[in-house]
Amino acid sequence: NAGVMQNPRHLVRRRGQEARLRCSPMKGHSHVYWYRQLPEEGLKFMVYLQKENIIDESGMPKERFSAEFPKEGPSILRIQQVVRGDSAAYFCASSPGIGGRSGEKLFFGSGTQLSVL
Amino acid sequence: RKEVEQDPGPFNVPEGATVAFNCTYSNSASQSFFWYRQDCRKEPKLLMSVYSSGNEDGRFTAQLNRASQYISLLIRDSKLSDSATYLCVVTDSGGSYIPTFGRGTSLIVHP
Numbered sequence: 001n002a003g004v005m006q007n008p009r010h011l012v013r014r015r016g017q018e019a020r021l022r023c024s025p026m027k028g029h030s031h032v033y034w035y036r037q038l039p040e041e042g043l044k045f046m047v048y049l050q051k052e053n054i055i056d057e058s059g060m061p062k063e064r065f066s067a068e069f070p071k072e073g074p075s076i077l078r079i080q081q082v083v084r085g086d087s088a089a090y091f092c093a094s095s096p097g098i099g100g101r102s103g104e105k106l107f108f109g110s111g112t113q114l115s116v117l
Numbered sequence: 118r119k120e121v122e123q124d125p126g127p128f129n130v131p132e133g134a135t136v137a138f139n140c141t142y143s144n145s146a147s148q149s150f151f152w153y154r155q156d157c158r159k160e161p162k163l164l165m166s167v168y169s170s171g172n173e174d175g176r177f178t179a180q181l182n183r184a185s186q187y188i189s190l191l192i193r194d195s196k197l198s199d200s201a202t203y204l205c206v207v208t209d210s211g212g213s214y215i216p217t218f219g220r221g222t223s224l225i226v227h228p
Contacts (some may be wrong), residue, residue, distance in 0.1 A: 033216070042204070042220035043161065056215055091160055104149045104208050106216055108160035 002027065004094050005074075006109035013082045014117050021077040021112045025094030031055075032075045033106060034067060037089045049075060050097075082116045089113050121207050123219035130226055134195045138222045140205030141187045149208040150181055150188050154201045155221065161204055164190075195226045 005024040013019050025032050031050055035043040045059040049069035060067065064082075069075040079086055090113075093106035120143045130136050142150075150167035165172065167179040167188050178191040188207075192199055205219040 035218070037158070043218040045215050045217065048215055058215075089158060104214060104216060105151065105163055105166070106153075106161075106206075108162070110160050 004109035010113050012115045019079040022074045023092030024074040029094035031095045031097050033093045034077050035091045084116045087116045121217050121219040123222050127223035127225050135193045137191045139189050142207045147207045151206040152190050153204040156201045197226050200226045
């Protein structure tokens with residue numbers, strides 16, 4: 001069974017470029033979460049999605065950041081016009097869904113390390 | 118979003134020692150609790166769930182104290198391989214059930 005797949009593992013962008021991070025959840029999982037981890041910081045929630053729906057985006061910056069989870073294909077986290085402060089590790093996690101304690105267990109991908117020059 | 122607080126450490130212990138971490142949470146309505154482990158900025162991995170009755174998995178024991186709003190993780194007979202950052206995770210019962218992570222407690226087990 002494939003786990004949560006994220007790509008690319010490393011992404012280098014210059015200031016002002018766009019970054020697109022991809023996440024394919026575990027088979028059978030319909031819920032996707034994106035977290036950001038800055039150096040020496042904890043994981044900060046960004047957005048929670050189900051297929052074709054954004055459930056909670058309270059952790060997303062108001063500008064430049066967007067996320068989607070289409071009916072077909074991976075979830076995408078898009079950062080437009082990147083700045084140096086966007087440099088961080090971006091982790092995606094999936095879960096089977098709400099409904100009992102098992103629904104809230106998160107399974108993480110290996111992350112995308114974004115470096116903005 | 119409600120807070121989850123952890124002592125960042127590091128906790129520096131010799132092999133074979135017993136070490137305990139606490140994590141406090143601010144929302145009394147919190148529903149689910151977990152401990153995750155993160156190695157060297159790799160992805161977090163679920164270590165164990167924390168239930169009201171407490172639970173044990175080998176050398177690891179997790180406890181929940183709802184009255185004082187904290188959870189604990191006890192590691193007995195520490196191994197070098199236990200060196201990692203331990204993340205406390207709390208999910209609130211209201212809203213959209215977002216798991217909130219503490220900043221983590223660093224454990225270093227030395228020979």
